[in-house]
Amino acid sequence: MFALPAEFEQFHWMVDMVQHVDVGLVVLDKDYTIHVWNGFMIHHSGKQAHEAIGKKIFDIFPEIPAEWFTAKSKPVFELGCRSFLIWRQRPYLFKCRNVRPITQQAPFMYQNITLNPMTSPKGDIDYLFMAVEDATAEALAEGRIQDK
């Protein structure tokens, strides 16, 4: 008979997936302090988890314009809507170094970012999580079409 493994093991699965999924995952509170910083973010930003967690995002990444980012996250906290930052608006939020010298011909990683509300059991939104996707291939493909 099929049975799920014990809860603690399922929990380990979740942590494993969050750490190794090919998407950047970041949890922020209303003061923009970082609470989760997954493997993708470590590899691409070069910042270790201990360097990021507990710090304000604007302190670690001064390239993020605070006023602008606050405006973008306002509907997430206040309305419970998702908010999107696409590479067409702003090529990247986190400046990530180029880690692939052959296939990646861009000087940095283009990013599509989703800001998602996290609803507590009480229904409040105290945190948001950011999903960072690599959109470099899409951006380069479009650039190539335009160059022709």
Next chain:
Amino acid sequence: MATSILICDDSALARKQMARALPASLQAEVTFAVNGLEALQHLQKDKFDLMFLDLTMPEMDGYETLEAIRQQDIDIKVIVVSGDIQPQAQARVKALGAVEFLKKPVDKALLKTLLKELIPSEPVAFDEVIHRISTPALRRRDVYLEVANVAIGRAADSLARHFDVFVNLPLPNVNVFEVSELHMTMRHLASNSAMSGVCQGFSGEGIAGEALVLLSDSSVKDLMTMMKYPVESGCDSELELLMDVSNILVGSFLKGLGQQGEVKFFQSHPVLLGQHLSIESMIEQTEGNWRRTMTFEVSYGIEGTDIKCDLLLMFVDESLPLLDNKLSYLMDED
């Protein structure tokens, strides 16, 4: 003693929900009106204890009705019941003489306490026959229209709060379209100049579709000056604005729809259909492999400006029966 109540709403579902929300102990004698004009005719003829009034209606809307009541010096307590929950809308109706503002769908417990304050009630005798108010049968389109109404109110409220403006609430349209009819609608919406369009896919529990937000170039320009948008170097602020408007409209409409159907919808990344394009070139991009779509069509305007923003929300083929199923509880409460 029976309480005579007038319910004025253009939506059959809203009239039914309102009548059903009244506590049986009220022994209400309910009269219905489908717009302000009809309500006024009733008010001039008969005496009512209480009136429930919707705001967005054809012929004569709720604001006009309140004004007419005041001008004609009709003695009636009016409770406004609306999906338009913008703070300014609430302040306006109070200024026009409404005693209370209730948001749609009506919270029965809240209504009960409110009625206790407004109408002196007598205890119901044990042998008294409590009869239910008979309401007309509903069509599927009535349900969709009213659900859209509430969702639109939420979206307008979000937009109003985010940009600090007052949004004129439109009457929605719900239609089942074939491909060519959808194109006709798009052409009709874009009677003027060049447009920008953003598409956003969404899904929830197997119900999926796509939203299209259209803004004319002149509206984008007006919005930009109005908002004093923070200008960031190396950043297309028009595109930012477009994304924000689309995101908030689509997000809060879906939230409103989802709350009524007990579905949680998720939007996906917005796709820029194009900026400063003619509607024809956008239509070219919308040729999909679907046959039929149910389309919610809403035109938002911002008060005191020519700014107009169109939202088309399309549910395709397989999603239709699922959505019907989710909203069926609204049809058969009996």
